[in-house]
Amino acid sequence: xxxxxPGNPARxxxxxAIAIVVIAILFIGRLIQVQIIxxxxxxxxxxxxxxxxxxxxxxxxxxxxxxxxxxxxxVLKYDVNVAPVNVKPLPRKVNGITxxxxxxxxxxxxxxxxxxxxxxxxxxxxxxxxYANIKRGVDANAFDQLKKLNxxxxxxxxxxxxxxxxxxxxxxxxxxxxxDGKPMGGxxxxxxxxxxxxxxxxxxEKGEDGIKIPDSVIxxxxxxxxxxxxxxxxxxxxxxxxxxxxxxxxxxKADWATAVVIEAKTGKILVAAEAPTMDPNxxxxxTEAARxxxxxxxxxEPGSVIKMVTAATLVDTGKGNPESRVVAPFGxxxxxxxxxxxxxxxxxxxxxxxxxxxxxxxxxxxxxxxGQAVDASTRFSYLxxxxxxxxxxxxxxxxxxxxxxxxxxxxxxKKYVSMFGQGFSVTPLQSAxxxxxxxxxxxxxxxxxxxxxxxxxGNLQPVATQPGVRVVSEAxxxxxxxxxxxxxxxxxxxxxxxxxxxxxxxxTGTAQITDPTTGRYGNLHAISFIGMAPAENPxxxxxxxxxxxRTISNSLGATPIFxxxxxxxxxxxxxxxxxxxSANIATEWK
Amino acid sequence: xxxxxxxSPARPVARPAARPAVGLRTVTAARGKxxxxxxxxxxxxxxxxxxxLKLILDITxxxxxxxxxxxxxxKIALTTQSEIIGQQVDSLSSQQNLANSAASLxxxxxxxxxxxxxxxxxxxxKPKEALxxxxxxxxxxxxxxxxxxxxxxxxxDASKTxxxxxxxxxxxxxxxxxxxxxxxxxxxxxxx
Numbered sequence: 001x002x003x004x005x006p007g008n009p010a011r012x013x014x015x016x017a018i019a020i021v022v023i024a025i026l027f028i029g030r031l032i033q034v035q036i037i038x039x040x041x042x043x044x045x046x047x048x049x050x051x052x053x054x055x056x057x058x059x060x061x062x063x064x065x066x067x068x069x070x071x072x073x074x075v076l077k078y079d080v081n082v083a084p085v086n087v088k089p090l091p092r093k094v095n096g097i098t099x100x101x102x103x104x105x106x107x108x109x110x111x112x113x114x115x116x117x118x119x120x121x122x123x124x125x126x127x128x129x130x131y132a133n134i135k136r137g138v139d140a141n142a143f144d145q146l147k148k149l150n151x152x153x154x155x156x157x158x159x160x161x162x163x164x165x166x167x168x169x170x171x172x173x174x175x176x177x178x179x180d181g182k183p184m185g186g187x188x189x190x191x192x193x194x195x196x197x198x199x200x201x202x203x204x205e206k207g208e209d210g211i212k213i214p215d216s217v218i219x220x221x222x223x224x225x226x227x228x229x230x231x232x233x234x235x236x237x238x239x240x241x242x243x244x245x246x247x248x249x250x251x252x253k254a255d256w257a258t259a260v261v262i263e264a265k266t267g268k269i270l271v272a273a274e275a276p277t278m279d280p281n282x283x284x285x286x287t288e289a290a291r292x293x294x295x296x297x298x299x300x301e302p303g304s305v306i307k308m309v310t311a312a313t314l315v316d317t318g319k320g321n322p323e324s325r326v327v328a329p330f331g332x333x334x335x336x337x338x339x340x341x342x343x344x345x346x347x348x349x350x351x352x353x354x355x356x357x358x359x360x361x362x363x364x365x366x367x368x369x370x371g372q373a374v375d376a377s378t379r380f381s382y383l384x385x386x387x388x389x390x391x392x393x394x395x396x397x398x399x400x401x402x403x404x405x406x407x408x409x410x411x412x413x414k415k416y417v418s419m420f421g422q423g424f425s426v427t428p429l430q431s432a433x434x435x436x437x438x439x440x441x442x443x444x445x446x447x448x449x450x451x452x453x454x455x456x457x458g459n460l461q462p463v464a465t466q467p468g469v470r471v472v473s474e475a476x477x478x479x480x481x482x483x484x485x486x487x488x489x490x491x492x493x494x495x496x497x498x499x500x501x502x503x504x505x506x507x508t509g510t511a512q513i514t515d516p517t518t519g520r521y522g523n524l525h526a527i528s529f530i531g532m533a534p535a536e537n538p539x540x541x542x543x544x545x546x547x548x549x550r551t552i553s554n555s556l557g558a559t560p561i562f563x564x565x566x567x568x569x570x571x572x573x574x575x576x577x578x579x580x581x582s583a584n585i586a587t588e589w590k
Numbered sequence: 591x592x593x594x595x596x597x598s599p600a601r602p603v604a605r606p607a608a609r610p611a612v613g614l615r616t617v618t619a620a621r622g623k624x625x626x627x628x629x630x631x632x633x634x635x636x637x638x639x640x641x642x643l644k645l646i647l648d649i650t651x652x653x654x655x656x657x658x659x660x661x662x663x664x665k666i667a668l669t670t671q672s673e674i675i676g677q678q679v680d681s682l683s684s685q686q687n688l689a690n691s692a693a694s695l696x697x698x699x700x701x702x703x704x705x706x707x708x709x710x711x712x713x714x715x716k717p718k719e720a721l722x723x724x725x726x727x728x729x730x731x732x733x734x735x736x737x738x739x740x741x742x743x744x745x746x747d748a749s750k751t752x753x754x755x756x757x758x759x760x761x762x763x764x765x766x767x768x769x770x771x772x773x774x775x776x777x778x779x780x781x782x
Contacts, residue, residue, distance in 0.1 A: 139674075140673030141738065165684055166684055169734075275731075279734060281735035501715045502714075571703050577714035
């Protein structure tokens with residue numbers, strides 16, 4: 001039999017003390033490890049598990065017309081998402097009784113709001129995943145209706161989205177944003193630095209219930225909203241011009257048509273209309289070509305509207321005057337060429353015309369015979385002074401500069417055909433600005449599309465305007481306007497541009513278009529009419545072009561558009577009717 | 591053996607000094623200790639008060655966090671409403687909607703505007719009736735995918751419009767309110 005030996009209490013106490021010390025040392029060691037050695041990492045892990053970083057989106061600035069009407073602004077749209085794994089029937093109280101609404105009924109409700117079929121929605125919410133998108137970018141109205149359905153397995157992400165309340169009105173001019181918010185063309189691109197803001201960021205800690213822990217904001221960077229851009233465009237006039245232009249473009253069966261309205265004394269672009277154009281709300285619904293602002297981007301041979309420049313050059317250089325005489329045949333062989341013959345657009349005999357008569361009848365032979373008095377170098381100088389071959393100061397995205405060969409590269413034919421607008425190209429805006437030069441008494445201004453951009457306090461900061469350039473003398477400009485008036489008073493086609501009550505000056509243009517496959521002029525034309533009113537003191541320039549018109553091949557297709565728009569412009573700005581008569585200039589001689 | 595009785599000390603012993611009489615007197619409590627206790631009491635009560643205040647403050651702040659969350663939800667709801675109303679205003683005030691509404695009400699822009707110069711009452715242009723076929727653009731040609739709402743023109747609106755152009759009413763106006771003529775041939779407004 002073995003008996004337990006009595007212990008040694010002192011020794012037990014000693015062992016117990018040692019154990020306590022060892023445990024204490026372990027704890028202290030662990031404490032040092034946690035609190036000192038791994039403290040930073042543990043803190044980081046802890047913070048990341050409860051901290052949330054939230055981006056505060058900056059609101060992009062608005063694009064406004066000259067009257068403050070909003071052409072583009074940013075609104076919130078919503079992505080509708082679902083966690084398929086959570087999809088289940090939901091209890092609802094009906095007449096005080098709780099009933100369970102089956103999933104298919106909820107799906108039908110969702111589909112009704114989103115404009116989808118129940119089958120489409122069912123497909124999206126099928127499965128056991130944690131995330132599925134049902135529809136992106138639904139508007140606030142749909143979002144509100146969905147919220148009212150009170151379906152707790154639907155989730156929403158608010159996304160700042162661009163909207164264009166006026167739709168296709170000045171659509172290609174305004175531009176648009178891609179689905180990821182990048183500006184594409186137009187003012188959206190050109191003034192992105194003003195319109196775009198800087199997103200802010202907020203990081204804070206949240207509790208288990210998702211509520212922000214008070215005073216836990218770690219970092220906050222405030223969002224800086226974008227600023228508004230103010231255009232010179234008048235939206236009401238733009239609408240009117242686009243309406244008229246779209247209708248006529250369709251009836252002309254043209255590739256495209258443009259209409260530009262310029263304020264003669266300031267160079268402000270009041271209208272830059274085109275057809276077809278695009279609705280920036282749905283850029284994908286338009287063709288790629290329709291997304292471009294042709295007023296700035298398309299260049300073409302201008303044709304007879306350039307005769308105004310040739311006439312002004314003749315007068316300004318003293319080599320001609322409004323009553324300079326010429327015998328204008330139907331056809332004329334260009335001197336110094338190998339029998340290159342130029343004809344007028346309509347058959348006629350040897351007409352005895354003055355320079356004014358040449359403009360009235362738009363005689364190619366007449367303008368060449370008179371214009372040859374000015375050497376090529378001087379005429380080239382005037383063409384460039386009128387702004388040809390150079391981009392405007394607007395620097396619109398994709399803007400074309402047009403094309404003018406240096407005069408020393410002009411061959412025998414080009415020296416002559418350039419007098420009536422062949423051999424070089426201009427944009428619709430450039431051709432309008434040539435007439436602005438004359439309408440502004442010989443001083444060419446840079447066209448202005450944007451009045452300014454707001455500063456951070458919402459005060460308009462006007463864009464710097466460049467000083468005007470004198471191209472011809474005031475007297476020459478006045479004389480040229482007087483000649484242009486005869487085109488509208490007496491011209492066979494020009495008279496269709498007359499606006500009752502006002503003196504109007506302008507010029508027709510029927511330009512041939514080179515067929516790229518043959519390299520020769522084809523059968524279709526770019527028809528134009530550019531004019532100004534009131535002629536005694538021009539206030540507004542209207543330039544209309546229809547490219548490749550198929551039903552009317554001369555400016556008769558453009559004059560009704562010009563007349564409608566000019567009439568509306570004069571009415572809109574309450575321009576007093578003319579009280580004086582046009583200058584007495586002979587157009588023919590005997 | 592003889593015993594000598596020592597009657598007197600060998601040397602004189604000083605008599606002990608007379609002790610002062612010890613009397614009872616009142617003793618005041620130790621002041622320092624009492625003061626310390628009071629301070630301790632204040633500290634404890636103050637600490638407790640601070641803890642209670644902190645607790646109340648924490649509860650309040652926590653409540654505020656929930657209130658803040660609730661207000662944020664309310665803000666989202668109001669923003670949504672604002673967006674909805676903004677869209678409606680944009681749609682209703684768009685040129686496309688106005689043009690369509692005007693056309694459906696029978697309004698026609700006169701293609702032949704006539705101007706009156708006030709200084710000599712001269713008329714420019716030939717007054718002509720606005721015709722439905724007079725070169726006007728019959729329908730809206732400008733697409734607008736943002737157009738989410740269109741003006742609803744009720745029968746009463748239409749009847750109001752009809753009343754305005756009712757020839758009988760026009761006739762009665764002509765009969766009852768003869769047009770005043772000034773020195774020229776231009777009808778002068780009776781209000782000037």
